[in-house]
Amino acid sequence: GDNxxxxxxxxLGDMGAGKSSLVLRLVKGQFLEFQExxxxxxxFSQTLAVNDATVKxxxxxxxxxERYHSLAPMYYRGAAAAIVVYDITSVDSFxxxxxxxxxxxxxxxxxxxxxxxxxxxxxxxxxKVSAEEARAYxxxxxxxxxxxxxxxxxxxxxxxxxxARRLPRA
Ligand code: GDP
Ligand code: MG
Numbered sequence: 254g255d256n257x258x259x260x261x262x263x264x265l266g267d268m269g270a271g272k273s274s275l276v277l278r279l280v281k282g283q284f285l286e287f288q289e290x291x292x293x294x295x296x297f298s299q300t301l302a303v304n305d306a307t308v309k310x311x312x313x314x315x316x317x318x319e320r321y322h323s324l325a326p327m328y329y330r331g332a333a334a335a336i337v338v339y340d341i342t343s344v345d346s347f348x349x350x351x352x353x354x355x356x357x358x359x360x361x362x363x364x365x366x367x368x369x370x371x372x373x374x375x376x377x378x379x380x381k382v383s384a385e386e387a388r389a390y391x392x393x394x395x396x397x398x399x400x401x402x403x404x405x406x407x408x409x410x411x412x413x414x415x416x417a418r419r420l421p422r423a
Contacts, residue, residue, distance in 0.1 A: 256306040260420055261313070262413075263328045265353045266338035267346040268317040271372035274403035275338065276314045279413055284404050291316040294328055301417050308417040310334075329357060334366040334416045339387075341371045341400065342379040347387065354394055366419045367396045368412055374400040375407070 264272040273295070274288050280297050297312040313328045315321075329335060335357055339350035350369060357367060369391045371382060384400060391398035397415055401408040 258306050258308045258417075258420055258422070259311065260308055260333040260417075261311045261331055262334040262336065262416065263313045263315065263332045264336045264338060265315055265325065265329070265357075266317050266336075266370075267340065267343070267349040270317065270338040270340045270343075270346050270350075271401075271403050272317060272336075272338045273314050275336070275370070275372060275401060275409055275412070276312055278403045278406055278409045280312075282406075284406075293321065293324070299413070301413055303414060303417045306417070306422065308420065310413065310417075325356075326360060329361050329365075332362060332365060333420055334368070335361065336368045336370050336412065336416070337396075338370045338372050339382065340373045341382050341384075342373055342376050344381050347371075347382045351390065354396065358394070364421055366416055367394075368416055369396045369398045370412055371398075371400040372403060375402040375405045 273291050277283050280299050295314045300309045315328050337350045337353045339346040371387050388398050399408050399412050
């Protein structure tokens with residue numbers, strides 16, 4: 254088959270969970286304490302070499318605001334992968350992440366590869382969502398689960414590599 258894969262990837266999740274920061278970390282290797290809010294959605298492109306293939310991600314970073322919710326299908330339709338991001342210090346953001354997963358399961362591409370990312374893993378002392386709870390939810394819903402920190406860079410590249418490895422091959 255063709256070993257050059259183009260894959261549309263969308264980031265979804267509560268405002269402030271760290272979607273833009275994860276993308277900035279992946280694409281530029283940077284982190285900003287005061288990351289500007291995304292308005293609408295932002296587009297990035299990033300190519301990763303995995304064992305057997307070159308995966309070119311077309312990354313859509315959405316703003317996660319409820320008032321723009323009706324626009325979300327534009328970003329996840331046709332997507333091969335989604336990263337649903339929550340903040341481990343916010344129970345509300347985890348609840349919201351579960352809503353996104355339900356929506357993707359109902360409306361998204363049936364082969365969609367979904368990663369559940371518990372971000373801000375560096376803030377262990379403020380943790381409100383246990384890794385055990387999130388992992389159990391992920392297993393029940395056939396999601397790939399990972400905890401990340403855009404601040405320290407832990408597991409950020411791995412999240413994208415693991416998604417790349419799980420994409421269906423042509
Ligand atoms: P978005 O609304 O989901 O795109 O979230 P942002 O990327 O704009 O991040 C919201 C805030 O959280 C910003 O102040 C970031 O600096 C901060 N932030 C993002 N990721 C992390 C992280 O992994 N650790 C910590 N401590 N702060 C983070
Ligand atoms: Mg953002």
